[in-house]
Amino acid sequence: MTTYEVDILHSSINFSIKHMMITKVNGVFNSFSAQIEAEQIESFKNSAIRFDLDVASVNTHDNSRDQHLISADFFNADRYPKITFIKKAVEGSCNSFKLFGDLTIKGITNPVVFDVVYTGHVTNPWNVDTYGFSCTTFINRKDFNLTYNAILEKGGFLIDENVQINVELQLNPI
Incomplete structure (x- = not known):
């Protein structure tokens, strides 16, 4: 088994x-x-994968919204400072596969499935192997007790239940 690190400057959640x-x-x-x-x-193949997100680092380019998101109305970052994903299984071919795992938000764990596309391998200018992946899933935020909402005057809700999550990864062997 080889250990890999995420190139934080070229990856995003x-x-x-x-x-x-x-x-x-x-x-x-x-x-x-x-x-x-x-x-x-x-x-x-034959992998162990774990991600930990710092809830207080959420950034929607609106400071007041970000503060609301980390409050008890949403993520409650003081009590639940991390969001965690742990891989359980992988199915599919080497260029496109499904990554099954457990996602924990606010102390609630639910299974999720990411659609993963292996986007390639290059050797960077510093002679380090680099591997790319694009990963996507959808979750229902209510499954994680993220229930805050408001009814709009003309009907409907302020915030949808479904959230799309996209992860862009560049990985380097350590």
Whole structure:
């Protein structure tokens, strides 16, 4: 097994959610860590994967919204400072596969499935092997007790239940 590190400068954990039923709000978690070991990194074969996101690092480019997101109304970062993903299984081919795991938000753990695309391997200008992946999943935020909402005057809700999560990874062997 080889251990890999995430190239933080070239990786991101993003989310988007429909706002007022007409547009999407996008955000990122600026601080996260990962422990990744794999026999074959291209397909995550025989791998151990864990991600920890720092909840207080959420960034939607609106400071007041970010403060609301880390409050008890949403993530309650004081009590639950981390969001965690732990890999359980992988299925599929080496270029496109499914990554099954447990996602824990606010102390609640639910299974999720990421669609993963292996985007390639290059040797960077510093002679380090670099591997790329794009990962996507959808979750229902209510499954994690993220229930805050408001009813709009003309009907509908301020915030949708479904959240898209996109993870762009560059990995380097240690």
